[in-house]
Amino acid sequence: MNENIGLWITDILTRFVEGSPENSLKLEHEEKAFEEILVGFSSGADQIYLDYKDHVGPFHWTPLEILSLTFPETDLHADQMTVISWILPQREATKADNRKEKTYPSKRWVHARFPGEEFNNRLRSYLVHQLNTVGVKSVAPLLSPLWQRQTSPKYGFASLWSERHAAYAAGLGTFGLCDGLITSRGKAHRVGSVVANVAIQPTPRRYDDHHAYCLFFHDGSCNGCRKRCPVGAITEKGHDKEKCWAHAGVTCADYAKTHYGFDGYGCGLCQTGVPCESAIPAKIVRTKPWLFG
Ligand code: SF4
Ligand code: SF4
Numbered sequence: 427m428n429e430n431i432g433l434w435i436t437d438i439l440t441r442f443v444e445g446s447p448e449n450s451l452k453l454e455h456e457e458k459a460f461e462e463i464l465v466g467f468s469s470g471a472d473q474i475y476l477d478y479k480d481h482v483g484p485f486h487w488t489p490l491e492i493l494s495l496t497f498p499e500t501d502l503h504a505d506q507m508t509v510i511s512w513i514l515p516q517r518e519a520t521k522a523d524n525r526k527e528k529t530y531p532s533k534r535w536v537h538a539r540f541p542g543e544e545f546n547n548r549l550r551s552y553l554v555h556q557l558n559t560v561g562v563k564s565v566a567p568l569l570s571p572l573w574q575r576q577t578s579p580k581y582g583f584a585s586l587w588s589e590r591h592a593a594y595a596a597g598l599g600t601f602g603l604c605d606g607l608i609t610s611r612g613k614a615h616r617v618g619s620v621v622a623n624v625a626i627q628p629t630p631r632r633y634d635d636h637h638a639y640c641l642f643f644h645d646g647s648c649n650g651c652r653k654r655c656p657v658g659a660i661t662e663k664g665h666d667k668e669k670c671w672a673h674a675g676v677t678c679a680d681y682a683k684t685h686y687g688f689d690g691y692g693c694g695l696c697q698t699g700v701p702c703e704s705a706i707p708a709k710i711v712r713t714k715p716w717l718f719g
Contacts, residue, residue, distance in 0.1 A: 431562075432626040435510055436465045438556055439549065443514065448548050451520070451534060452541040459542045460514040464611060466596030466629035470507030470621065474595045478588070483578040487567060487586050489621045495572055496565040500623070508626040510553065511589070511596035511619040514546060515611040515704075516697075524614075524698040529656045530681045531674075531693050538616075539692035546618045553620045564622035583667040589617040597629035599706075600639045604651035604696040605665040608639040612704035614697040632717050639706045647709070650700035660696060 443449055443463045451457045468474070470489035478486045487495075490504040516538055523532035531539075550566035557564040567573055567587035578584035590607045593599060596619075599609035606613040633639070641648030642662075652660040659669035674693035682690045701707040711718055 431560075431624055432467060435553070435557075435626075439463050439465055439512060439553065442549060442552055446545070446548070448545050450541060450545070451537040453534070453537060457519070458517060459520075459538055459545055460616070461517055461611070462515070464513040464515070464598055464609060466511050466593065466598040467626045468509045468511065468592065468595035468597070469505065469625070469628045470509065471505040472595055472628070475509075478591055482581065482584055482588060482591060483576060485576045485586055486584070486588065486591075492565055492567050492570065492572075492587065493563070493621050493623060496570060497563050497623075500563060502623060506625050507621060507623050508628075509592050509596060509619055509621050510626075511593040511598055511617070512549070513593060513598055513607075513609050513611060514542075514549075514616045514618070515609075516614040516616075521614050521698050521703060524694055525703075527695060527698075529695075530685070531678055531695070533686045533688075535694050535698075536678075536682045536686060536688060536690045536692050539694070540688075540690040542616055546616050550618055550620060557620070557622050557624075562622050562624045564620050566618070566620045568618070581667065583671065587619075589619055592619040593617050594636065595631070597631045600633050601636050602640040602651060602702055603637075603642040603649070603662075603664060604655070604660045605667075606651075606697055606702075608702045608706060610706060612706075613700070613702045614694065614704065634714075634717065638714070638717060639702065639710055641701060641707050641709060644710055644713070648701055648707070650702075651696035654695045654699055656693075656695060 451459045475488040520534040520538050524535040554564050575585045599607040637643035657673040659666045679691035
């Protein structure tokens with residue numbers, strides 16, 4: 427295991443997010459899109475990636491599959507590769523604006539979704555380039571020309587690679603009722619990953635199940651995201667992705683064009699103004715201290 431390369435990766439990602447002018451909401455005035463990055467690592471040989479074939483769908487790539495498809499001439503071994511995952515937390519001003527909204531996203535939120543995700547793509551490419559300079563082959567699954575959307579038998583809309591599932595595997599957080607990943611910096615964020623042909627010590631998963639940080643699953647004491655959703659896409663049964671997309675991807679795109687003069691979309695009402703917006707809910711931290719010790 428190479429601990430130094432893990433530290434080096436965390437350092438270059440942190441400095442890129444801090445210093446890059448592309449970390450920008452691209453509003454009329456200059457304003458950063460994201461706060462300090464969180465980074466976690468999972469092994470390419472982690473059983474969880476095989477479990478995702480049952481859970482998400484048989485199409486979901488393992489790290490070995492996507493790296494082998496990208497470098498078919500190279501002899502690759504799952505236990506010698508790592509998935510590097512990260513969380514880009516939204517800034518307070520972005521969350522504060524969206525908290526006030528009841529039906530449509532704020533202008534900052536829409537910009538955080540679009541120039542924001544372009545910056546996330548830039549970060550993916552930057553890390554692949556940096557790893558290449560030290561002789562490590564890698565791929566950002568979401569930027570692979572082979573990446574496609576798929577339909578999950580259990581969950582509907584899905585794809586060949588789920589950034590949130592990779593982040594869960596890398597110890598960065600657990601899923602909430604609304605499907606968002608609740609991390610130590612909350613649920614309002616963007617997620618990314620790169621699969622690299624290098625063994626790095628995995629980040630421990632300090633949770634007892636995949637909903638460990640959500641109050642609804644803890645003791646039924648929260649349905650904040652459910653109440654925030656303007657179209658009823660969140661129920662006790664979870665997140666209806668089709669209903670969500672009809673609002674966030676279609677109605678909100680029209681709204682953004684009309685009101686902000688901007689081609690974009692997004693909603694994020696269920697990610698803001700809720701107890702898991704910016705941190706793991708305090709009640710979970712208090713009642714399950716062993717998860718955080
Ligand atoms: S708002 Fe409440 S119910 Fe929804 S994900 Fe967060 S903790 Fe869970
Ligand atoms: S993002 Fe989707 S689930 Fe969340 S509040 Fe908006 S429409 Fe509802």
